[in-house]
Amino acid sequence: MKNIFAIILTMAAFLFIFSENTIGATFVDNFNDGDFSGWTPKIGSWSVNSDMHLVNSGTPYGVIWKDDSFGIYQKIQVDAFFNLSASQDNRIAHLRLRNNKHDGATQPYWDNGYLADFQPDRIRIFNTYMNGNPEVASFVFSNSPFTSTGWYELAFSVSGTGSETHFNTWVNGIMYIDQDYNNTIPDLDAGYIGLGRKIQYDNAQGYSYMAAVPIPSTLLLLSTGLAGLLSMKKYLLNRSIN
Ligand SMILES: [Ca+2]
Ligand SMILES: [Ca+2]
Numbered sequence: 001m002k003n004i005f006a007i008i009l010t011m012a013a014f015l016f017i018f019s020e021n022t023i024g025a026t027f028v029d030n031f032n033d034g035d036f037s038g039w040t041p042k043i044g045s046w047s048v049n050s051d052m053h054l055v056n057s058g059t060p061y062g063v064i065w066k067d068d069s070f071g072i073y074q075k076i077q078v079d080a081f082f083n084l085s086a087s088q089d090n091r092i093a094h095l096r097l098r099n100n101k102h103d104g105a106t107q108p109y110w111d112n113g114y115l116a117d118f119q120p121d122r123i124r125i126f127n128t129y130m131n132g133n134p135e136v137a138s139f140v141f142s143n144s145p146f147t148s149t150g151w152y153e154l155a156f157s158v159s160g161t162g163s164e165t166h167f168n169t170w171v172n173g174i175m176y177i178d179q180d181y182n183n184t185i186p187d188l189d190a191g192y193i194g195l196g197r198k199i200q201y202d203n204a205q206g207y208s209y210m211a212a213v214p215i216p217s218t219l220l221l222l223s224t225g226l227a228g229l230l231s232m233k234k235y236l237l238n239r240s241i242n
Contacts, residue, residue: 025068026207040065054201060089065194070208075157076193081200084149093118094196095156101192112187116156120146123169139176161189
């Protein structure tokens with residue numbers, strides 16, 4: 001009976017560890033079904049074009065939000081089509097994290113949140129809020145990865161809170177910003193994921209955890225699980241002997 005209880009405890013401990021690591025949400029959208037359900041445009045005129053790419057034909061300050069709200073760790077990855085010989089609107093991509101999706105602002109482009117601005121000569125991260133958008137991180141390319149017109153895989157993540165807030169950005173899987181930030185605005189610890197501007201997007205994906213995994217409890221659970229495993233081994237050995 002004691003051994004059965006240990007087995008159940010083992011399974012429960014492992015299930016709990018697993019679920020604690022996967023709280024949050026993931027999304028993948030290639031827009032190949034011709035619509036952007038699961039996203040809500042805020043500014044601009046958004047659609048999925050005949051090539052099955054997400055496009056904004058309205059204001060260059062367009063913003064579209066993923067519908068779900070996300071937590072402490074957030075990452076978005078998306079393909080963006082940089083046309084280096086066309087107007088500037090075809091060379092600027094905006095990836096947004098932890099945004100408050102504020103509907104009442106007179107200039108909603110400046111919702112509270114973090115904005116990664118990708119351009120062929122540099123990447124900048126802004127802490128946006130009403131009437132302001134201070135630059136909080138940047139990387140100027142000495143050798144730009146944007147060498148010709150085509151699709152580029154962009155990614156932006158934020159983790160941690162307060163002075164432990166941390167940003168990363170990537171182009172085609174190469175990391176260009178890896179930087180801490182001291183965030184003093186609790187509003188910026190959670191929120192929505194979004195895209196912006198007028199460049200063409202495709203293959204959006206992202207994920208989020210609601211909170212960091214607390215290490216002491218994980219270790220406790222792991223040791224409980226190991227103890228349970230040992231009991232299970234003993235139980236199985238005893239059973240085979242009997
Ligand atoms: Ca597509
Ligand atoms: Ca769709």
